[in-house]
Amino acid sequence: MFKIVSAEFLAPEVKRFEIEAPKIAAKRKAGQFVIVRISSQGERIPLTIADSSVERGTITIIVQGIGKTTREINEHKAGEFFMDVVGPLGLPSHIENFGTAISIGGGVGTAIAFPTAKALKEAGNHTISIIGGKSKEYVILENELREICDEVYPTTDDGSYGYHGFVTGKLKDIIESGTKVDFVLAIGPIPMMKAVAEVTRPYGIKTVVSLNPVMVDGTGMCGGCRAVVGGQTVFVCVDGPEFDAHEVDFTLLMKRNNTYRSEEKSALDKHVCSLDKQFAEAINN
Amino acid sequence: MAELTKKERMQIPRQPMPEQAPNSRNKNFTEVNLGFTEELAKLEAERCLQCPKPKCVEGCPVGVQIKDFIKLVAEGDYLAAASKIKENNVLPAVCGRVCPQEEQCEARCVTGVKGESVAIGRLERFVADYERTTTGIRQAEIKTKTGKKVAIIGSGPAGLSCAGELVQLGHTVTVFEALHDIGGVLIYGIPEFRLPKEIVKAEVDALEALGVEFKTNSVIGFTDTIDELMTVEGYDAVFIGVGAGLPYFMNLPGENYNGVYSANEFLTRVNLMKAYKFPEFDTPVFDVKGKNVAVFGGGNTAMDAVRTSKRLGAANARIIYRRSEVEMPARIEEVHHAKEEGIEFVMLTNPLEFLGDEAGWLHGVKLQKMELGEPDASGRRRPVAIPGSEYVMPIDMAVIAIGNGSNPIIQKTTPDINFNKWGNITVEEATMKTSKKGVFAGGDIVTGGATVILAMGAGRKAATAIDEYLMENAVIQ
Numbered sequence: 183m184f185k186i187v188s189a190e191f192l193a194p195e196v197k198r199f200e201i202e203a204p205k206i207a208a209k210r211k212a213g214q215f216v217i218v219r220i221s222s223q224g225e226r227i228p229l230t231i232a233d234s235s236v237e238r239g240t241i242t243i244i245v246q247g248i249g250k251t252t253r254e255i256n257e258h259k260a261g262e263f264f265m266d267v268v269g270p271l272g273l274p275s276h277i278e279n280f281g282t283a284i285s286i287g288g289g290v291g292t293a294i295a296f297p298t299a300k301a302l303k304e305a306g307n308h309t310i311s312i313i314g315g316k317s318k319e320y321v322i323l324e325n326e327l328r329e330i331c332d333e334v335y336p337t338t339d340d341g342s343y344g345y346h347g348f349v350t351g352k353l354k355d356i357i358e359s360g361t362k363v364d365f366v367l368a369i370g371p372i373p374m375m376k377a378v379a380e381v382t383r384p385y386g387i388k389t390v391v392s393l394n395p396v397m398v399d400g401t402g403m404c405g406g407c408r409a410v411v412g413g414q415t416v417f418v419c420v421d422g423p424e425f426d427a428h429e430v431d432f433t434l435l436m437k438r439n440n441t442y443r444s445e446e447k448s449a450l451d452k453h454v455c456s457l458d459k460q461f462a463e464a465i466n467n
Numbered sequence: 468m469a470e471l472t473k474k475e476r477m478q479i480p481r482q483p484m485p486e487q488a489p490n491s492r493n494k495n496f497t498e499v500n501l502g503f504t505e506e507l508a509k510l511e512a513e514r515c516l517q518c519p520k521p522k523c524v525e526g527c528p529v530g531v532q533i534k535d536f537i538k539l540v541a542e543g544d545y546l547a548a549a550s551k552i553k554e555n556n557v558l559p560a561v562c563g564r565v566c567p568q569e570e571q572c573e574a575r576c577v578t579g580v581k582g583e584s585v586a587i588g589r590l591e592r593f594v595a596d597y598e599r600t601t602t603g604i605r606q607a608e609i610k611t612k613t614g615k616k617v618a619i620i621g622s623g624p625a626g627l628s629c630a631g632e633l634v635q636l637g638h639t640v641t642v643f644e645a646l647h648d649i650g651g652v653l654i655y656g657i658p659e660f661r662l663p664k665e666i667v668k669a670e671v672d673a674l675e676a677l678g679v680e681f682k683t684n685s686v687i688g689f690t691d692t693i694d695e696l697m698t699v700e701g702y703d704a705v706f707i708g709v710g711a712g713l714p715y716f717m718n719l720p721g722e723n724y725n726g727v728y729s730a731n732e733f734l735t736r737v738n739l740m741k742a743y744k745f746p747e748f749d750t751p752v753f754d755v756k757g758k759n760v761a762v763f764g765g766g767n768t769a770m771d772a773v774r775t776s777k778r779l780g781a782a783n784a785r786i787i788y789r790r791s792e793v794e795m796p797a798r799i800e801e802v803h804h805a806k807e808e809g810i811e812f813v814m815l816t817n818p819l820e821f822l823g824d825e826a827g828w829l830h831g832v833k834l835q836k837m838e839l840g841e842p843d844a845s846g847r848r849r850p851v852a853i854p855g856s857e858y859v860m861p862i863d864m865a866v867i868a869i870g871n872g873s874n875p876i877i878q879k880t881t882p883d884i885n886f887n888k889w890g891n892i893t894v895e896e897a898t899m900k901t902s903k904k905g906v907f908a909g910g911d912i913v914t915g916g917a918t919v920i921l922a923m924g925a926g927r928k929a930a931t932a933i934d935e936y937l938m939e940n941a942v943i944q
């Protein structure tokens with residue numbers, strides 16, 4: 183059992199947890215993830231380790247409630263427990279001093295990109311963050327990123343905050359303004375990552391994305407997480423999760439992530455959730 | 468009962484295994500074989516000729532004292548029979564169910580020369596079940612604590628048998644398992660209807676009662692490396708039993724369509740994650756009700772996958788295999804059960820391409836007929852394609868069950884252990900010693916995909932060598 187030390191909503195349906203897991207906290211590197219299972223009937227859910235504290239023996243995860251299990255995770259409160267947390271899994275991000283590095287996060291992707299952005303800064307890069315959200319309330323981790331990055335640009339689809347438009351628009355602006363961009367990390371919904379890859383491709387900017395296929399074991403045993411990169415089949419959990427954006431077959435990834443859509447919907451429909459009430463409380467507090 | 472003559476013994480027919488009727492069992496996940504009653508077990512035991520030089524033992528990879536335990540069954544002393552078996556085999560309830568007996572112990576039994584061999588596996592299973600359901604699994608004695616710590620990596624049959632031996636020898640044993648449950652393939656691969664998980668759990672509980680510590684959610688290489696176990700964590704020796712858990716695909720066009728699974732993924736979703744109880748359990752699996760399923764391969768894994776799909780409601784569940792039935796590596800009993808349950812066998816047929824729709828869903832497979840040519844390196848006749856025999860079979864789900872390679876995590880994180888070119892650990896045959904001091908290995912990670920009993924035998928052999936290694940070091944210190 184893994185104790186939840188703190189839990190708080192960052193945005194609607196997006197919750198941050200600090201969990202006691204001293205072993206993982208000591209080991210993990212930017213880009214790695216854990217698999218969480220909340221009960222003996224539960225699914226195994228991959229979640230990126232957003233941060234860790236060796237002193238406190240804790241790791242941080244940031245979860246977007248999109249389906250039955252992630253919403254159930256988000257019903258957990260400080261003092262409660264997760265049944266299983268395993269990790270750190272996956273290969274760490276490849277970090278070096280590229281020069282100028284842009285980290286792009288869309289929605290909860292910002293949380294996934296956060297540790298790598300931090301590592302890029304620590305490696306000496308001039309680090310720029312672009313954080314996208316549907317509207318102002320969905321822009322997460324802005325303050326945290328301001329502490330570690332040289333420049334931070336929020337963007338919103340509806341223009342309620344920061345740049346009005348998609349993250350790709352802001353990225354284009356930066357590149358076209360003459361800034362020499364050496365490295366781009368993009369993490370978010372698949373269409374967003376695909377669009378970023380197309381923006382940087384003509385400029386030949388090295389671009390990395392973190393893939394989020396459906397996983398089961400996370401140790402290379404099942405092959406359920408396979409994706410195609412550069413024409414080769416890879417197992418994302420052990421060969422990734424980060425890959426060269428210009429080589430990834432995003433269309434396939436998108437199709438494969440729809441495998442269980444009808445089953446998931448039925449599971450969600452059965453799951454009477456008290457989240458709406460919790461949000462109301464969280465936001466009013 | 469008066470002592471039977473040899474002739475009388477040989478006149479008793481081999482007792483059939485009571486089983487669920489094919490047409491009801493192919494709709495549920497409870498065990499197919501129901502097990503011998505006491506009467507059946509005694510009668511079957513009377514068939515054993517108590518050979519002065521029993522051939523059967525030579526066929527058993529761990530040397531179970533077959534003749535002696537069968538004698539105890541005939542005498543009705545089932546608990547003593549259980550202890551007898553456990554002198555050589557710590558998981559009799561498992562082996563009695565899944566050992567390929569027809570190729571091992573029973574293949575050598577003399578009664579099989581003219582008639583049918585003694586049903587050794589069924590008796591072994593009876594004895595183990597009797598013990599578990601009456602007195603409960605009885606504890607072995609433990610020697611005085613040695614103060615030595617051993618880490619076992621992987622909780623499949625190799626790891627469990629190694630742990631069991633070592634704890635009895637007085638060592639402190641911790642088993643590290645990557646998944647959230649203990650048992651390896653016994654729990655995530657072999658289905659409930661062949662090996663109820665409750666039986667594996669009872670064995671694991673018995674080991675726990677002996678003092679073995681189990682740490683789930685520990686991927687060695689990531690959570691801790693082997694070096695860290697030996698330095699920071701203070702383990703004096705390590706046994707690696709991580710199995711052969713890397714699924715092979717066929718590298719055919721369309722293999723990534725939705726609905727194409729590796730056998731590992733399909734079986735893990737259904738067994739470990741209990742997708743057959745979705746939505747009571749959260750993990751889904753492709754809904755095959757009324758659909759066409761094709762499983763590619765001819766081994767035990769393929770049989771398990773195809774029979775599982777039938778139980779999930781597939782209208783047509785087929786095995787597609789490129790050789791003929793004679794060459795299929797699956798156990799005869801499994802093939803027989805599969806046929807009874809309505810599984811269709813499409814032999815001498817090879818897939819060329821998976822076909823799907825715009826949205827990425829599988830809807831068919833292009834197949835090609837084969838014929839048998841000259842024998843190949845394995846001695847089996849090689850399948851050769853028949854030109855112009857291609858045709859399309861509509862299918863909604865495919866399972867690839869053509870075998871497993873070895874998982875690279877340990878190899879990548881432990882550079883000073885030698886592996887061969889297939890990714891298997893190379894060991895010194897007599898001791899299961901690896902190239903790294905204090906580190907031993909056994910089971911599928913050494914041999915490639917093999918059997919439960921071979922993995923257990925390897926775990927046991929390694930335990931003996933580990934004990935020697937630890938005690939030698941103890942003297943020097």
Ligand SMILES: Cc1cc2nc3c(=O)[nH]c(=O)nc-3n(C[C@H](O)[C@H](O)[C@H](O)COP(=O)(O)OP(=O)(O)OC[C@H]3O[C@@H](n4cnc5c(N)ncnc54)[C@H](O)[C@@H]3O)c2cc1C
Pocket residue numbers: 215225227228229230231243244245246247248249250251252253290293294393394395396397423439440441442443446447450
């Ligand atoms: C390496 C990795 C790291 C991840 N890190 C994070 C993280 O830090 N925070 C976070 O909130 N999420 C993260 N995810 C995504 C997260 O695992 C999924 O959102 C989760 O598995 C969905 O489970 P569910 O049962 O709640 O939803 P489901 O009911 O399974 O799915 C709901 C909907 O989401 C889609 N979906 C299913 N699986 C995924 C997936 N893996 N990714 C995206 N969409 C999916 C389905 O098509 C469906 O429409 C990560 C995924 C991976 C592979």
Ligand SMILES: Cc1cc2nc3c(=O)[nH]c(=O)nc-3n(C[C@H](O)[C@H](O)[C@H](O)COP(=O)(O)OP(=O)(O)OC[C@H]3O[C@@H](n4cnc5c(N)ncnc54)[C@H](O)[C@@H]3O)c2cc1C
Pocket residue numbers: 565566567620621622623624625626643644645646650651652653656657685686687688708709710711712734767768769771798874876877909910911912916917918919920922
């Ligand atoms: C579907 C199927 C059906 C089968 N049917 C039969 C049968 O009827 N009869 C028979 O004799 N054999 C059968 N076999 C083969 C048999 O199951 C295997 O040969 C046997 O289980 C091998 O045992 P093992 O202990 O070497 O490895 P495994 O049983 O594979 O166990 C290895 C364990 O190690 C864990 N692990 C892996 N990497 C790590 C790591 N880095 N850190 C921590 N833990 C790790 C894995 O999660 C796993 O639990 C079957 C196999 C399959 C897949």
Ligand code: SF4
Pocket residue numbers: 526527528529530531533556562563566568571572573587588591920
């Ligand atoms: S362990 Fe297997 S091979 Fe040995 S006697 Fe028992 S069933 Fe036969």
Ligand code: SF4
Pocket residue numbers: 514515516517518521522523524533534575576577578585587
């Ligand atoms: S070979 Fe057959 S008959 Fe002889 S002792 Fe073994 S089981 Fe009995």
Ligand code: FES
Pocket residue numbers: 396397398399400401402403404405406407408417418419420
């Ligand atoms: S999740 Fe099973 S191989 Fe990656």
